[in-house]
Amino acid sequence: MPLTVNTQQLVQRYQQLSHEVKAAGVSMLAVSKYAPDEAVQTLIDAGQVQFAESRPQQLRDRSNRWPVCEWHMIGPVQKNKAKYIGRHAAMWHSCDNLETARAVARHVGGRILPVLIQVNIARAPGQHGVSPDAAPALAEALTDVQGLQLAGLMCMAPRGDGVRQAFQTVRRLRDTLFGGSLPESGRAELSMGMSGDFRIAVQEGATMVRLGSVLFGDWDIRK
Ligand SMILES: *Cc1c(COP(=O)(O)O)cnc(C)c1O
Numbered sequence: 737m738p739l740t741v742n743t744q745q746l747v748q749r750y751q752q753l754s755h756e757v758k759a760a761g762v763s764m765l766a767v768s769k770y771a772p773d774e775a776v777q778t779l780i781d782a783g784q785v786q787f788a789e790s791r792p793q794q795l796r797d798r799s800n801r802w803p804v805c806e807w808h809m810i811g812p813v814q815k816n817k818a819k820y821i822g823r824h825a826a827m828w829h830s831c832d833n834l835e836t837a838r839a840v841a842r843h844v845g846g847r848i849l850p851v852l853i854q855v856n857i858a859r860a861p862g863q864h865g866v867s868p869d870a871a872p873a874l875a876e877a878l879t880d881v882q883g884l885q886l887a888g889l890m891c892m893a894p895r896g897d898g899v900r901q902a903f904q905t906v907r908r909l910r911d912t913l914f915g916g917s918l919p920e921s922g923r924a925e926l927s928m929g930m931s932g933d934f935r936i937a938v939q940e941g942a943t944m945v946r947l948g949s950v951l952f953g954d955w956d957i958r959k
Contacts, residue, residue, distance in 0.1 A: 741772065741774045741775045741778060742953070743778050745953065746775060746778050746779070746951075746952065746953065747778060747779075747782050749950070749951055749953065750766075750779055750782050750784065750951060751782070753947060753950065753951055754783075754784070757934070757938065757945055757947075760938045762938050762942055762943060762944065762945055763786060763943065763944040763945070764784075764786070764944075764945055764947060765786045765787065765788040765808055765810075765927075765944055765945065765946045765947065766779055766784050766786065766787050766788065766947060766948075766951055766952075767787075767788045767789075767790075767810065767930075767946050767947060767948035767951070767952075768787050768788065768789060768798070768948075768952070769788070769789050769790045769791065769794065769811070769948065770948065770949075770952065771948075771952045773798075773801070775952055776798065776802070779951075780802060780805060784805075785804075785805050785806055786805070786806045786808065786826075787802075787805055787806065787807055787808065788807070788808040788809070788810045788829070788946055789807060789808070789809065789810070789811070790809075790810050790811025790812075791811060792809070792811075792813060792814075792817035792820040792821060793817070793820065795807050795809055795820060795821070795824055795825060796820040796823070796824050799824040799825075800824075806826035806827070807824055807825060807826055808825065808826055808827045808828075808829055809821050809825040809827070809828045809829060809830060810829045810830055810890070810927075810946060811830055812830060812864050813828075813830065813836055813840065814836075815835065815836055815839045818836060818839035818840040818842070818843060819842075819843040821840045821843070821849075822839075822840045822841065822842065822843025822844045822845075822849065822883075823843050823844070823845070825849060826850075827849070827850045827851070827852065827887065827925075828840065828849060828850070828851045828852065828884075829852045829854065829890040829927050829946075830852075830854045830864060830865075830890065831851045831852060831853055831854060831874075831878070831884075832853065832854045832856075832864055832865050832866050832874070833866075833874070834874060834877050834878070834881075837851065837878060837881050837884060838881055840884070841881045841882060841883040841884050842883075844883040844884070847883075848883060848884070848885045849883060849884050849885065850884075850885050850887035850925075851878065851884045851885065851886055851887060852886075852887060852888045852889055852890040852925055852927055853865075853866060853871050853874055853875060853878075853886070853888075853889050853890070854866070854889075854890045854891065855867075855868055855871055855889050855890070855891045855906050855909065856891075857891045857892075857893070857894065857902040857905055857906055858892070858893070858894035858895075858898075858902065860894070863892070865890075865891065865892075868905065868906075868909050871889070871909060871913065872912075872913060875913050887924060887925050888910060888914070888924040888925030888926055888927065888943070889906055889909060889910045889913070889924070889925070889926060889927070890925075890926075890927035890928065891903070891906045891927075891928050892928075892930065893928070893929075893930075893933050893936075893937075899933050899936055900936050900939075900940060903928055903929075903933075903936060903937050903940035903941075903942070904940055906926065906928060907926060907940055907941045910924055910926050923943065925943045925944060926941055926942050926943045926944070927942070927943070927944045927945075927946065928940075928942045928944075928945070929942045929945035929946065930945070930946055930947065930948065931947055931948055931949045931950035931951070932950075934947060934950075
């Protein structure tokens with residue numbers, strides 16, 4: 737079955753969601769990992785600039801095609817794909833180990849890549865991210881990696897219960913690691929909240945939400 741984009745509905749959802757999220761002072765990343773190019777183009781035409789991808793090659797391809805947009809990396813990165821992140825990502829949300837961070841840093845060229853540490857708040861085995869206990873050590877180690885700038889934390893809430901609590905825990909960790917709410921000097925990012933829980937994340941202090949299905953709709957291909 738061919739996938740067709742209902743442009744009108746997509747733009748309508750986009751306008752409603754971005755209005756709601758921006759009114760709360762939060763950035764909205766359009767998670768385009770399952771969306772066809774046509775849908776990406778539609779959102780760009782409607783004014784969206786910040787996109788997020790979970791696969792390095794797709795991030796590279798789309799950043800080459802739409803270099804005026806920001807392409808955020810939110811998925812796992814293997815070392816052999818580190819160059820795509822170093823070269824093309826506007827921000828790397830899913831940093832969870834030093835070795836990969838060093839590999840990414842080798843490819844940033846002259847720029848500074850902002851990096852978030854992914855915290856595995858659900859402590860679910862098989863999920864990515866460092867445990868909250870291990871985040872301070874990784875944050876410390878990242879300060880020595882030239883080309884990267886630690887800019888905050890990212891998390892995915894557990895499925896089911898405990899969503900709000902998880903967001904609160906990561907927010908406290910952010911406040912501890914980055915010195916409270918950081919006045920004018922600029923605040924550290926808190927990338928949390930997806931389609932099913934972004935309103936809770938906004939209430940709990942997210943600075944960026946990552947919206948996929950609620951924005952692009954249900955026709956997307958899920959694996
Ligand atoms: C896919 C994905 C999202 C978006 O998920 P939706 O539930 O479709 O909004 C957000 N963050 C990460 C890390 C993802 O992999």
